[in-house]
Amino acid sequence: MTTAGKTVKQETMLIAIAITFLLGFLAGTIFTVYKLGPSKTTASQPDNATEQQGITLNNEQAQAITALEAEVEKNHTNAEAWTRLGNLYYDTNQSQKAINAYTHALELMPANADILTDLGVMYRHNNQPEKALESFNKAIQTNPRHEPSRLNKGIVLLYDLGRIPEALQAWQELLNINSNATTANGKSVRELIVEVKKEIESAGKQEPKGK
Numbered sequence: 001m002t003t004a005g006k007t008v009k010q011e012t013m014l015i016a017i018a019i020t021f022l023l024g025f026l027a028g029t030i031f032t033v034y035k036l037g038p039s040k041t042t043a044s045q046p047d048n049a050t051e052q053q054g055i056t057l058n059n060e061q062a063q064a065i066t067a068l069e070a071e072v073e074k075n076h077t078n079a080e081a082w083t084r085l086g087n088l089y090y091d092t093n094q095s096q097k098a099i100n101a102y103t104h105a106l107e108l109m110p111a112n113a114d115i116l117t118d119l120g121v122m123y124r125h126n127n128q129p130e131k132a133l134e135s136f137n138k139a140i141q142t143n144p145r146h147e148p149s150r151l152n153k154g155i156v157l158l159y160d161l162g163r164i165p166e167a168l169q170a171w172q173e174l175l176n177i178n179s180n181a182t183t184a185n186g187k188s189v190r191e192l193i194v195e196v197k198k199e200i201e202s203a204g205k206q207e208p209k210g211k
Contacts, residue, residue: 061091069085072104077108082101083105095125113142116149123135133153136152147174147178150173150174151174151181151189154174164200168197
């Protein structure tokens, strides 16, 4: 087989592995995306239908959003209000509004790895994985020891972009910082890496030999 042929087959194999893991992820069998911020919440695979069908807020959330929207309208330089508003939009699945709020907050506090990570998660919910990756990379540049950004970077690289080697590298770098790192549902990142590598090895063994 030619080198070009091998490359195509390797790429096909990696795509198949990525699809396998993506299906498992959609079924909720692996883990959820980790979010920082005052609300300390986690977010599962994005549910864009929720936004398209409208958002149902409880009274407390609705009142808080209304108050914060009024605050940022009269005081555009209130970074804390923009961040809190972004968190509320995040928690109520309003990804585009959250993106706008976090963007305003970052204009005032550009070197904030937590906000950059939350922004990245919202880009992912908004089906913009490349923008999500960009935000996670900025968070890592801002704080090289920032764990959630590295975890989420691996998630986007693997499940959304199919860039498996880069995803494994992101998670390995996370383990270099914290050898006991876990995902949002408590799954060991070390164990996750082992599972991905086993899938790659298994797919390689099943790959038919070239002529």
